[in-house]
Amino acid sequence: MDYEPVIGLEVHIQLLTSSKLFCGCSTQFGAPPNSQTCAICLGLPGVLPVVNRRAVEYGMRLALATGCRILPECSFSRKNYFYPDLPKGYQITQYEKPLAKDGGLEICLDGGRKKRVRIERIQLEEDAGKSLHLEEGPTGGETFIDLNRCGIPLLEVVSYPDMRSPEEARIYLETLRQLVQWLEISDGDLEKGSFRCDVNVSLRPRGATKLGTRTEAKNLNSFKGVERTLRFEISRQHALLRSGKGVRQETLQWDARAQAALPARKKEEAYDYRYFPEPDLVHLQIGKKWIEQIRESLPELPSQRRERFMNQYGLRADDVRILVSTRQLADYYEGCLRLYNRPKIVANWIIRELLRELNQRRWGPEEFKVRPSDLVGLFRLIDQGVISERIAKEVFAQMVETGEKPKRIVEERGMVQVQDEREISSAIGEVLREEKENLAKYRAGKIGLFHYFVGQVMKKTRGKANPQLVNRVLKEKLGD
Amino acid sequence: MKLHLLPAHSLLALLGRGEVSAEEVVSSFLHRVEEVEGDLNAFITLFSQDSLTQAREVDKLRAKGERVGRLAGVPIAIKDNICVQGKRMTCGSRMLSNFVPPYDATVVRRLKEEGAIIIGKTNMDEFAMGSSNENSFFGPVKNPFDSQRVSGGSSGGSAAAVSAGEAPMALGSDTGGSVRLPASFCGVVGLKPTYGLVSRFGLVAFASSLDQIGVLTRDVEDCALLLEVIAGYDPQDSTSIDQHLPDLVLEMKKGIKGLRVGLPEEYFSPEVDPQVKEAVLRAVNQLTLEGVEVERVNLPHTTSAIATYYIIADAEASSNLARYDGARYGYRAQGTRVLLDMYSRTRNEGFGDEVKRRIMLGTYVLSSGYYDAYYLQAQKARTLIRKDFEEAFCRCDLLVTPTSPTPAFKLGEKMDDPLLMYLSDSFTVPANLAGLPSLSIPCGMTREGLPIGMQIIGPPLGESQILGLASIYEQVASKGRDGL
Ligand SMILES: [Zn+2]
Numbered sequence: 032m033d034y035e036p037v038i039g040l041e042v043h044i045q046l047l048t049s050s051k052l053f054c055g056c057s058t059q060f061g062a063p064p065n066s067q068t069c070a071i072c073l074g075l076p077g078v079l080p081v082v083n084r085r086a087v088e089y090g091m092r093l094a095l096a097t098g099c100r101i102l103p104e105c106s107f108s109r110k111n112y113f114y115p116d117l118p119k120g121y122q123i124t125q126y127e128k129p130l131a132k133d134g135g136l137e138i139c140l141d142g143g144r145k146k147r148v149r150i151e152r153i154q155l156e157e158d159a160g161k162s163l164h165l166e167e168g169p170t171g172g173e174t175f176i177d178l179n180r181c182g183i184p185l186l187e188v189v190s191y192p193d194m195r196s197p198e199e200a201r202i203y204l205e206t207l208r209q210l211v212q213w214l215e216i217s218d219g220d221l222e223k224g225s226f227r228c229d230v231n232v233s234l235r236p237r238g239a240t241k242l243g244t245r246t247e248a249k250n251l252n253s254f255k256g257v258e259r260t261l262r263f264e265i266s267r268q269h270a271l272l273r274s275g276k277g278v279r280q281e282t283l284q285w286d287a288r289a290q291a292a293l294p295a296r297k298k299e300e301a302y303d304y305r306y307f308p309e310p311d312l313v314h315l316q317i318g319k320k321w322i323e324q325i326r327e328s329l330p331e332l333p334s335q336r337r338e339r340f341m342n343q344y345g346l347r348a349d350d351v352r353i354l355v356s357t358r359q360l361a362d363y364y365e366g367c368l369r370l371y372n373r374p375k376i377v378a379n380w381i382i383r384e385l386l387r388e389l390n391q392r393r394w395g396p397e398e399f400k401v402r403p404s405d406l407v408g409l410f411r412l413i414d415q416g417v418i419s420e421r422i423a424k425e426v427f428a429q430m431v432e433t434g435e436k437p438k439r440i441v442e443e444r445g446m447v448q449v450q451d452e453r454e455i456s457s458a459i460g461e462v463l464r465e466e467k468e469n470l471a472k473y474r475a476g477k478i479g480l481f482h483y484f485v486g487q488v489m490k491k492t493r494g495k496a497n498p499q500l501v502n503r504v505l506k507e508k509l510g511d
Numbered sequence: 512m513k514l515h516l517l518p519a520h521s522l523l524a525l526l527g528r529g530e531v532s533a534e535e536v537v538s539s540f541l542h543r544v545e546e547v548e549g550d551l552n553a554f555i556t557l558f559s560q561d562s563l564t565q566a567r568e569v570d571k572l573r574a575k576g577e578r579v580g581r582l583a584g585v586p587i588a589i590k591d592n593i594c595v596q597g598k599r600m601t602c603g604s605r606m607l608s609n610f611v612p613p614y615d616a617t618v619v620r621r622l623k624e625e626g627a628i629i630i631g632k633t634n635m636d637e638f639a640m641g642s643s644n645e646n647s648f649f650g651p652v653k654n655p656f657d658s659q660r661v662s663g664g665s666s667g668g669s670a671a672a673v674s675a676g677e678a679p680m681a682l683g684s685d686t687g688g689s690v691r692l693p694a695s696f697c698g699v700v701g702l703k704p705t706y707g708l709v710s711r712f713g714l715v716a717f718a719s720s721l722d723q724i725g726v727l728t729r730d731v732e733d734c735a736l737l738l739e740v741i742a743g744y745d746p747q748d749s750t751s752i753d754q755h756l757p758d759l760v761l762e763m764k765k766g767i768k769g770l771r772v773g774l775p776e777e778y779f780s781p782e783v784d785p786q787v788k789e790a791v792l793r794a795v796n797q798l799t800l801e802g803v804e805v806e807r808v809n810l811p812h813t814t815s816a817i818a819t820y821y822i823i824a825d826a827e828a829s830s831n832l833a834r835y836d837g838a839r840y841g842y843r844a845q846g847t848r849v850l851l852d853m854y855s856r857t858r859n860e861g862f863g864d865e866v867k868r869r870i871m872l873g874t875y876v877l878s879s880g881y882y883d884a885y886y887l888q889a890q891k892a893r894t895l896i897r898k899d900f901e902e903a904f905c906r907c908d909l910l911v912t913p914t915s916p917t918p919a920f921k922l923g924e925k926m927d928d929p930l931l932m933y934l935s936d937s938f939t940v941p942a943n944l945a946g947l948p949s950l951s952i953p954c955g956m957t958r959e960g961l962p963i964g965m966q967i968i969g970p971p972l973g974e975s976q977i978l979g980l981a982s983i984y985e986q987v988a989s990k991g992r993d994g995l
Contacts, residue, residue: 070614074834076607076715077594077616079748111830111877113854120833174850176838305877307886310719310827312749 034234034272036265037242038200039192042207043185044217045158045225046089051182052157053080053123060223064177072182074118079311082107086155086184087315089216090130091325093186094153096214096332099134104316107155107309112302116160116176124156124187126306128314136190137334138206140199143348148203149191158183180224186216192231192242197261201254204228206333213333213358221252228257233278234268243268244278248285248292260285263292336361344374353382359396366403371410380406384424388431400434401427409437422446422494449496455488456504458496462487463508473509481505514539515676518729519585520736522679526573526584533566533573533584537628540586544630544677550658553671555591555649556599557631562586565628581740583626588678590669591632592639593724594713595619602715603635603647603665606835606842606861616713617748618682618724618741625740630678633668637863638832639689639717641665642935645926646865653922655697656961660919663693663935669727670697680737681727686717687820688914688939690725691951695914695964698953700734700981701727705971706946707752709738710745716831718824719750721943731952731982735759738974754972762975763982767801770980773808773907778938784917790955790963791913797987798980806907810899813941815892817933820940821869822876822889829873835861868929897945904970909980912938914951914964938966948974952981954988 051058054071071078094101108126134150160181165173188207194200208226211217219226233245246268248260260283268278283292331339333355340351340361355361360381367377385406389399409427412418418426418441429440441447449455462484463470473480488501514522514536525531541559548554569584589595592602594612596619601607615623622629636646644652644667652667654660655675662671666683670693673681683690685703694701703725714724726737739760744753774795779788799805837843837857844856862870876885903910915935925932942949947968954965965984969977 070612073839075612075614075840076600076602076610076834077592077612077713079712081747081749109830111833113833113836115836115838115850118834118839120836121830303879305830305874305879305882307826307830307877307882310750311716 032272033237034269035195035237036197036261037192037233037235037245038194038197038261039231039245040190040194040200040203041229041231042188042190042204043158043227043229044093044188044211044219045223046086046184046186047215047217048083048085048089048184050083050085052083052086052155052184053182056182058183062179064175065179067179068181072118073178074120080123080309082312082315083184087130087317088325089184089214090153090155090186091317091322092214092216092329093188093211094131094134095322095326095329096210097134097136097150097153099131099150099153101131101317101322102128103318104128104314105130105154106314107312108306109309111305114159114162115174116162116178116181118160118178118181122157122159123309123312125154127308129154130317136203136206136210138199138202139352140202146193146199148193148199151189151191152187153189154187156185156187157181158185186211192233192245197258197265200230200261201258204254204257209333209356213330215358221254224252227252230257230261232261232264232268234265234272243272244280246278246281246283248283249295251285256285260292267292330358333358344368344378346374346378350378350382353386354378357396363403367406370404371407373410376410377406380410384427388428392431399431401430405430405436412437412441416448416450416497417441418446418448419494419498422448446495449492450500452500452504455492455496455500456508458488458491459484459501459505459508462491481509513676515543515679517679519582519679519733520730522585523582529573533569533628534563536584537562537566537586537630540630540676540678543675547655547675547677551653551655551662551671551675551677552650553634553652553662553668553675553677554588554631555601555603555634555647555668558598558629562628562630569626569628580624580626581736582622585627585680586630586678587622587627587737588631588633588669588672588681589619589629590635590666590681590683592635592684592715592717593619593682594715595629595632598629598632600632600715601649602639603637603649604862604866605648606858608648608842610841612713614713617710617745619713621741621743627740633666633672633681633683635668636665636689637866638715638828639665639684639686639722640828640865640869642688642692642932643920643922643925644668644693645922646863648863651922654919654961657919657959659921660961661696661922661924663696663915663919665689665693666701666725666727667693667697670694670699670701673697673699673727673729679729680733682737682741683725683727684714684717685723685725685939685943686721686824687943688936690727691914691939691949691964691966692935694727694951695953695962695966696919698956698962698964699727699729700731700950700952701725701964702734702738702950702974702977703942703948704738704742704974705752705948706943707748707750708742708756708948708972708974710741710743710748710751712745712747716827718827719831720827721820721824723943731763731978731985732760734950734981735763735978752972756972757975759975759978763978765979767798767803767980767983769802769804770909770976771804771806771907772798772980773806773903773910775808775810775813775903775910775912777810777813778912782916783913784957786957787913787915787917787963790957791911791965794954794965794984794988795911798984801983801987803980808903808906808910810896810903810941812892812895812899813937816896816941816944817937819889819892819896820936820944821872821933822885823893823944825869825873826877826886826889827873829870829877832862832866832870837861865929893944896941900941900945900947900968900970908969909973909976910968912966912968914938914966918957918959918961918963942968947971948977950977950981952984954984 109121160178208219233243282295641664643661644664652662669681669683674697690701842861847853951964
């Protein structure tokens with residue numbers, strides 16, 4: 032029988048609010064352990080939570096950007112479990128009435144096909160602290176607890192099981208990550224743990240509507256990890272179903288040593304979280320006015336921008352996908368266009384040169400200091416014939432490295448194109464004198480050597496000679 | 512002059528006129544504490560030196576003619592589940608026997624701003640769970656009227672302290688009657704405000720949807736005064752009410768002519784001690800002579816109140832008390848090597864029996880498979896109880912009932928029978944479930960010389976009407992006594 036995988040994802044996204052979800056503590060990453068804590072997030076006796084409205088607004092941004100319905104009233108619940116990095120003994124989350132419901136995210140599959148993955152719910156919750164386990168220590172295994180992360184706002188985004196392959200799952204995650212970064216509500220940084228995924232997967236006979244028994248894997252922190260775990264799990268379930276054994280509902284964990292997804296400890300599965308409404312918080316009312324305020328503050332979304340770039344600038348889908356990969360890049364592109372309205376030339380330059388320079392250096396947008404006006408200045412130098420396109424690439428590399436203006440680099444390093452016919456003519460004369468043998472071959476009919484001569488002239492002028500001029504004068508000299 | 516027998520407003524008048532100093536006031540109460548504390552056990556921690564120092568500062572300010580707060584120089588006792596910065600707070604438990612909070616509860620901050628002098632932290636049932644104050648890690652509080660009897664709980668230390676003249680006023684907390692029951696047993700005035708009127712920030716949570724800080728005083732005027740100081744919106748408590756409160760002391764002095772008082776039939780059932788019933792009805796009778804109209808009403812779901820209360824309160828408690836695990840602060844069992852072992856031994860050694868019983872009950876009613884049958888069902892019953900009151904308040908302005916079915920019982924009498932103990936709260940828990948303000952005021956004595964309490968329940972934010980009726984009754988009753 033032919034089986035198809037059915038995949039759903041739950042993503043936990045750490046929000047970029049400056050303070051925590053229920054107290055005023057800073058959320059800055061990388062501070063000394065336990066330095067960003069207070070009576071409230073430490074769960075001392077007698078404290079009470081107060082909801083951070085900014086976190087709610089960040090949630091509303093994502094809800095609106097994914098077409099979810101924001102509930103007029105949402106509520107918080109307690110999820111009860113014991114763990115040392117959970118100081119209250121419960122996590123405040125949303126259960127009965129989440130922030131938003133029923134939206135979707137459009138993803139672009141390879142080959143340009145589009146697909147909508149439905150989103151079931153978006154909810155707000157607080158993060159737990161971090162436990163650091165030390166295998167060795169004066170008393171054997173020791174555990175250290177850092178509660179800086181405890182209470183940082185998270186959005187949990189739960190998809191419907193709409194994905195049919197590990198690739199689709201990966202693309203969904205990439206698209207969602209791009210969106211939260213685009214909305215400036217999260218840095219989406221997988222390494223810092225700002226973007227964590229739980230996956231669930233089951234198989235069913237192709238064409239069937241009933242879902243099979245699913246398994247879960249939690250806290251995956253790389254897209255590769257998601258794909259690898261899913262691929263492994265799909266083939267494992269395949270084998271089980273083929274052999275007629277059936278799949279058992281369980282939680283799995285990727286084991287790097289075994290290169291396999293193995294069952295997580297049984298105890299965790301059996302946990303009863305005893306959810307009940309959080310009595311310390313009143314229901315949160317979200318009126319139409321508030322929603323409209325947030326809607327108006329939303330930037331143009333990636334999908335809208337992609338569409339516009341294709342229509343307005345006549346760019347190809349592949350190029351648009353690259354230009355709209357981050358909001359900064361798309362803004363940069365349009366910043367250049369405002370000064371230099373040749374969409375295709377600018378797009379090519381950004382995609383070929385700019386991104387290559389950044390990738391080579393492994394730089395992010397923070398390190399890149401070339402302003403659109405400087406890049407446009409470089410284009411103008413080419414147009415004016417001051418430098419060749421080849422030289423321009425060198426100049427650009429310098430601009431990226433030093434942040435200097437193109438004109439200054441060209442002047443300081445004497446990179447101005449040689450336009451003087453006499454100068455070029457004398458360089459050609461020198462080359463032809465040095466290359467007597469090749470000249471003879473050329474005259475004997477090996478006309479392919481023409482390009483070789485051009486190359487030698489360029490070398491002699493250190494690339495600064497105007498190539499068109501070199502061609503013309505050389506042809507004259509060779510008497511063609 | 513016996514300063515320790517005076518209410519706060521009288522002390523304030525003397526202080527204002529310069530007839531006594533704050534230092535004299537505070538030392539008078541501290542002296543009284545020394546005298547009776549051995550019998551009562553009302554305090555867990557005393558701040559004798561600190562309070563004298565503060566008193567001298569208040570005196571200096573007054574001498575310089577500077578503005579002082581509304582309670583400047585008045586001693587106050589605080590139940591030991593309300594945070595006072597830098598002072599040990601035990602909640603009557605071994606679990607927190609070494610815990611020092613780094614912050615002030617909102618109510619404590621407000622008291623300090625008004626110049627009140629905190630003289631100590633009072634004894635209580637562990638984590639406010641109990642009706643007799645016998646569940647304290649620091650031993651039971653004795654009733655000032657009879658040392659063989661209980662003070663009532665869980666704010667027993669606060670009630671006994673005010674009753675015995677160890678402090679003119681005290682703060683307690685009331686989750687199911689924990690201010691009113693001991694007030695009635697110890698013969699003082701006790702008020703539980705409308706849910707949300709007083710900030711809970713800094714009150715150690717027992718059952719968050721029911722807890723409310725309340726006041727215990729010698730008379731009604733003090734009750735109004737103290738409530739005014741601590742009440743009001745607090746942005747740190749999301750459940751606090753954002754509404755301005757009228758001037759209670761002024762408001763309560765308005766007349767009560769034509770006030771309609773309802774007597775709920777369910778609160779005068781045959782189980783109620785005849786002496787208690789008699790005393791309350793006699794008081795109501797006296798009030799009719801003052802122009803109050805009396806009506807019989809029904810609160811049919813009263814019989815479900817105790818079961819409803821113990822499901823909701825224990826469910827919330829099981830979660831609220833999860834933080835006491837020995838990992839970060841408080842008691843930790845020694846010599847454990849595995850996490851689970853540390854948790855279970857810490858909690859086993861740190862909590863007393865009643866707390867454990869309630870955590871287990873609460874955990875059970877929230878467990879999957881039982882949630883609907885217990886917790887959800889209790890929430891439905893809670894709505895019905897609230898509706899009972901809403902309907903009753905369409906017909907009358909206030910309700911009058913006995914505070915407790917019996918006067919103070921003997922120490923140990925109900926300790927082996929938790930269910931019998933829970934029934935002591937039958938008449939007080941409904942107001943918590945409905946979030947209503949409710950006050951207990953002394954209304955006579957039994958033949959054995961034990962105080963009896965009358966409960967006045969009002970609609971949400973009906974504090975001023977309640978205090979008005981209580982104040983009139985207080986005058987009537989004192990006239991009656993003077994006449995004899
Ligand atoms: Zn904090």
